[in-house]
Amino acid sequence: xxxxxxxxxxxxxxxxxxxxxxxxxxxxxxxxxxxxxxxxxxxxxxxxxxxxxxxxxxxxxxxxxxxxxxxxxxxxxxxxxxxxxxxxxxxxxxxxxxxxxxxxxxxxxxxxxxxxxxxxxxxxxxxxxxxxxxxxxxxxxxxxxxxxxxxxxxxxxxxxxxxxxxxxxxxxxxxxxxxxxxxxxxxxxxxxxxxxxxxxxxxxxxxxx
Numbered sequence: 001x002x003x004x005x006x007x008x009x010x011x012x013x014x015x016x017x018x019x020x021x022x023x024x025x026x027x028x029x030x031x032x033x034x035x036x037x038x039x040x041x042x043x044x045x046x047x048x049x050x051x052x053x054x055x056x057x058x059x060x061x062x063x064x065x066x067x068x069x070x071x072x073x074x075x076x077x078x079x080x081x082x083x084x085x086x087x088x089x090x091x092x093x094x095x096x097x098x099x100x101x102x103x104x105x106x107x108x109x110x111x112x113x114x115x116x117x118x119x120x121x122x123x124x125x126x127x128x129x130x131x132x133x134x135x136x137x138x139x140x141x142x143x144x145x146x147x148x149x150x151x152x153x154x155x156x157x158x159x160x161x162x163x164x165x166x167x168x169x170x171x172x173x174x175x176x177x178x179x180x181x182x183x184x185x186x187x188x189x190x191x192x193x194x195x196x197x198x199x200x201x202x203x204x205x206x207x208x209x
Contacts, residue, residue: 001121001143004041005188009033010096011060014190016147018140019047020119027118028074029053029138029147030190031064038064039071053116054078054106055149055190056135057085058162059092063101075107077114079127082134084164110136126177130170131158137178139185146187146197152178154187154195157206171206179207 004017009032017038019026026047031038031054042049049072054062057078062085065076086103093100108114114125116138123140128151135158138147150158152174160167178187183198201207 001118001140003143003145003188006034006037007191008037009060009063010098012191013060014188014192016188017041017047018118018123019045020121021045021047023119024048025050025117025119027051027053027116028068030055030061030149031068032060032062033064035064035068035071038068042072049074050118051116052076053110053136053138054082055137055147055151056132057082057103058132058150059089059096059098059101061149061190062103063098066102066104069107076104077108077110077116078106079111079125079134079136080106080109081129082132082164085132085134088163116140128170128173128177130160130166130168130173132162132164134164135170135173139181144182144185146178146181146185148178148187148189150190152187152195152200152204153189153191154193154199155204157204158190174200175207 013032016029112127116123185197
């Protein structure tokens with residue numbers, strides 16, 4: 001499995017394209033904006049989009065999912081607990097100074113244990129609430145790869161002061177779901193630089209007071 005990650009939109013959300021060129025198979029994670037760049041990459045590599053996965057329902061991660069689905073026919077997956085985030089999408093757009101995006105309920109809820117297949121590899125959804133009630137992370141153990149959304153950042157955690165956020169819950173999600181992973185697991189956060197589980201166990205200030 002190969003990965004292409006690049007920042008999109010005004011908040012520089014990390015959008016990832018996970019793909020297998022031999023199988024011509026791709027999954028897009030968090031298409032918050034820049035759909036032209038995403039579709040150009042799929043076309044250039046002759047990839048068929050199998051699914052679109054959204055790690056949580058904030059505008060900067062979900063804004064392009066419905067339109068990308070309409071363009072490609074690929075289903076949108078996110079956790080049903082984040083349907084509540086859609087109710088204040090207009091307010092989110094006003095804060096960011098962008099048009100309100102077209103959003104919709106998921107075609108499939110990305111529950112704990114849901115399998116995400118990319119070519120010959122199978123990833124697993126980890127429900128990691130705290131940033132939002134339906135926040136998820138995606139684990140691909142064969143690639144030592146974790147897409148953590150806005151749950152875990154390099155030396156930080158996701159904010160918990162927005163609707164659906166809870167500090168105790170996000171800390172528990174990280175301790176119980178993410179920190180038990182192999183320390184060499186590469187972590188791609190929702191924004192900013194990559195890190196590893198080992199680095200965060202040792203140096204994340206939220207866990208090393």
